[in-house]
Amino acid sequence: MWKSHNKVDVVSQKDDCFQDLIEECKGLPPGSKLSYSLRSRLEKFSLAVRKEIVNRVKIGNAPLFIACKKGQLEIVEYLVNSCGADIEQGGCYEVPDDSFIHRSVHSVTPLWCAAVSGKLPVVQFLVDHGANLNAVSDSGSTPVRSACFMTHLEIVQYLVEKGADINRPNYNGGTCLINSVQSAQLCSFLLKHGADVNARDIQNKTALHYAIQEHRIETTALLLEHGANYNVKSKYGDDALQTACLKGAVPIFDYLISHIWYSNERLANAHELLGSTFLDEHNDLYSAIKHWKIAQTIRETPQGIIPKLPIMQPREAFRYQREFSTMEELENLMADLDSIRIQSLLIAERILGPNHKDNVFRLMFRGASYADMMCYQRCIDLWRRALEVRVEKDSILYSDTCFTAQALVRFMVDYNEKHIPSDDTESTYIQRFEDSVATYRILTNEIGDMRQLLNVRPQYQRQLDNFDKILKCITHLIYLMLQTAKTQEQCQLVVDLVTKLIQINPRCATTDETLLHLCVSKLNTIRSGYFSDEQPVIIFPEKQVIQFLLNLGANPNATNDSKSTPLHVATMPHNVNNWLVPLLLEYGAHIDLPNVAGTCPVDRVNVEPFNLDIRILNFISLKCLCVKTMTKYKIPYRYQLPKTLELFVHAHNSSRC
Template sequence: MWEEGGSSSGGTSGGAAKAFLDMAKHDAVFNELMQECRHSAPGARLSAKLRTALERMSPRERRVLCDRKRDGCAPLFVACKRGNVEIVEYLVHVCDADIEQRGVYEVPDDRSVHTVTPLWCAAVSGRLEVLRALADAGADVNAGSDSGSTPVRSACFMTHLDVVRFLVARGADIHRPNHNGGTCLINSVQSVRLCAYLLEHGAEVNARDTQLKTVLHYAIQEQRVETVRLLLEHGADPALASRAGDDALRTACLKGAAQVVSLLAGRVRYPAARMADAYELLGSTLLDEFNDVTAALAAWRRATAIRHGGAGGPGGGYVAKRPVRAPCPALGGAREWRSLAELEAAATDMDALRTQSLLVVARVLSPDHKDTVFRLMYRGASYADAFRYQRCIDLWSWALQIRIAKDSLLSTDTCHTACALTRLMLDAHGGRLERGRGLPSFSDVLKIFNLLADDLPECQRLLEARPVFKSQADTFDRALRCVTHLVYLLHERASTRGERAAAAAAVTGLVRADVRSAHTRDTLLHLCVSRLNVIRSTYFADELDVTVSTARAAGVPALVAEPSRPS
């Protein structure tokens, strides 16, 4: 019995040892295989030693070994990326490697990472011979990436025309978009030849993505004039508008594409009012985005000539600017120029030109257009850099008002605006801004407080629905922290009995709404006394750490104390 037991124990030990040796051997072979796949020159074969080791394994062992991954990639995937067609054919036909096994591909241009098949990797890398070997072995030419992009669509992005031709010949679907609706044609705007090839093979020229943009929008955005001309010749509709309401002409103006504006004006019969708006918007872009005063004034002079009956306007009659908007307090009540003389009078005053630019954008695009808000924020930051903090506060307050009305405080952009504005006011009050003495005014602080406080209760109600989107909960808490700092500023900047009464009334109203933080359910009073209550703004470099409950703000807790229980 002891001998039998000893024999059994020895057999188990021997089997474990053999398994360990086999595992070590497989590890060594796999390491050598990955090394050669990564570093062999294009056209090289695997070494004789490695091929011998692989061919001594059973077919199942070879396949299992070739399915192993390192850094998210199997040997076949690495060989495809490197373009080693000899190694690819060996792994596919001798080792029976899985030709659909996905690996991790990092796009060199934007460093984005995608999970894709070996054929997709070969297509993007421009490895035509590898592509042919995989297709001959039966690989799926329409296997998409994790973002839904097919090999042919991604090859279009890389402008591999020979790869695109091969894939189309093998049955690749050039009409299939990715998850965002992006088509092969949209990915090809950088190449007139590639666009022409796709159009010849039936690509839909007016297909739209999830932003409702067509290929014409993207060609204009990149100022590809010849591509735009080709698309128009093949029936691209310049009247189709994106989700933001931008058609081809407006997109060209927003991108400063003067050549495209001229091309569209020559092909489409736009009304005089539309062309005047276009040249005014183009001039605004040339001034704001390219800092080209000469080109901006030239565009504005042309628009003025159109409005007064020249350059295509109706004979003699003035084309009024529509819609007519009331003077904006944030811009000092300024109005747009009407005559050429008024424009020339402003031409020597850069600040006046910047103001005119904002007036044009707000009228032509509407105040709630994303480009309008962006330019308000950018111009406000420029004023802050020039120590003109009140102008910055005025513009950012307007931008905050627009964003709250359009997107609510749960929007990340809205919260960023609130944080930047609160941070600026805290810096001004704390004496950390050069030439910021006397700021912020009590009226500005109260205005911003009311903007945030009026929207917080409704946002809190929206967050009661489950599940809660974490990003929106985080944004809500950041906005609530801004409010607590504004409470501190209300207390500090109130200098008269009336101002103190207005501050108390505003804060009491918010306290009665019982607004609490989304994550920890902290009240306003908890946040005011917390040392963790800080403002972080992406518009400024360093972090501000201001505790609301300081000795100087001893009166603040009284303003935010919990309301009495009803009797």
């Protein structure tokens, strides 16, 4: 009994020591020692027990990790030398807001933690005691790379002197040099010690790209002096000059064109793109016109005008405008701000290419600007062009595509419902039929192929969710097409388009719901980041759309992954509606089909909150009654009936019905 009590007491003492150790490491300032009483209590234990205590973890961190982060050198020395702390034991380092763009938590070693925290004495102690110089974090980053990002020059110098690998990238390909572009002094040190000036990361960017992005002209010049390749293109096709144009880095732009030879065509393109950036990013009309005039002056040579290549076909989204080709045309445009904005978009699409991320961003931004000015048709034209580009470049499964589709369709639905006065040519904005059809075609063109791709493993939840959001957009577009179709030809076109879609029968990737399931649900709404402050317009359940789908052959008894039919969904409390259930029953929906939970619509239609007073027997066939009898008396039916009847019985078969 005494031995048992003594054992419990020892465990309690160890726990108390660990808790006090954690608290002192957290609370003591740099340069402090552990309290005498705590050290005395620890030293009463054997070295093996002390080691077990100090290597315990609380909230992801051991005491040594905390001491390294705070720069408590004497505590670090005590934990390692007197207690046998593991100098490679990882911990969780939370990146502070003022040093990284986004707050994040990384699993790192004590040396990595001390290096990023700028604690040189702790770094020196850990290295002297055998810490792995090139141990990586969960993102593949080494201690020297983290010190580079924080511009801790002395720590970088020490780690390099001790043999740290400065060319080892993280998992995204980022090197020490890429991490150091904010400091020309640090870059100079790395280059002198063998840093690869043209190393590329996962985006195919070099340190030169990042120096230009951050407007670091001193670092840019240094990298070029050490052989940086200014022709290297990122995965978006941006070399050094184009990056400077996109970022509006005028001093770097001037440095590049004064130190590097570029053809006249390239210089003209660069000035045009820089002018476009000033207009779109900074709303600086004066600088935009200035650079466009410089570009046009370069193009108008004694041998003739240098053409703008590639030649772009006029687009509806740009009101079929073409780029100015003479100085006179540019002068004439200066009185029309709207035309100047379109010119900027034309320039960006020609030089960057339609699929460039900056081109799509400018389309979305300019469209939003038009919406703020109540020029709704202009917004729809540009956003539809952005959607078209995203689908061509990626597919409807990508988040950016889904985001654009939701913004566009939500915008069209909102203003179709509200008929808000507009500054367009019409006094009131009215949704156009051709806009709904064009958007519908974009989203449904490869809908069947995309749904099949989602069946291939591994499956990614984000793509599954995006597909479902696109299907919701499509149901709203069907509604808009029916609302805006005025002529017989337009009505027939809607019939043809939706009939084809019903034959494909696309289903939600996460719930296996059909278009009809979506259209009978009040939960079928579109949310978009562009409209975060507004409540979505509720369209469904919508009688015209539901009846239209049923007339075209949509199956009223199709089941989702929980074996619920559209009638099950229609009889959910949030979908209370006097006409919906009778409509589905009229088109052959089975009122007695059970879902996985054994629930039948028949159980809901004549009770609160519906109280529809439906005569159940009018919608239960003799076959249904036979199935109930077979189920009740457990009459075997497999291989005893024709296949079609067997499937019918199986669908109705439930212990509930």
